[in-house]
Amino acid sequence: MCDYSLQGVPSRPVKVGDKLVTRLFNSFTTGFASVGEPNVVVCLLPGTEIAFDHEIRVKGLFRSIRRWIRGTRVGERLACFRKIRMDEVNVHHDALELPSGETVLLTRLFQGQHATVLQLPALPARAAEEESHRLADGVA
Secondary structure (H helix, E strand, O other): EEEEEEEEEEEEEEEEOOEEEEEEEEEEEEEEEEOOOOEEEEEEEEEEEEOOOOOEEOOOOOOOOOOOHHHHEOOOEEEEEEEOOOOOOOOOEEHHHHOOEEEEHHHEEEEOOOOEEEEEEOOOOHHHHHHHHHHOOOOO
């Protein structure tokens, strides 16, 4: 759910409607926190769709110092959370897939960007059935 580098940080699962902010955890890993819980990582599921308040900004390449400081805007506000390079160990797996098809690692996102969770991925039929039975039985 959350990248390996965030295992030692308090976390919780994502919910539809969550207001998120990009934040630096452990002094080196960018992740999502709830606006009201800045020290808790919000773990997104692959397929979670989010909308940023403004164009997504990523850490720019070192072509110019100004671009590196301001970052590069990717021209997109919508993104779908993905896990990539899962066959590789000790690398970051959390990424955003943009409508253009570009994939951006979360570690490249600028801090302080706000987003809203639009939709969670659909549960497989069996998991959805088990969840409905659990709710019908009054188990929380």
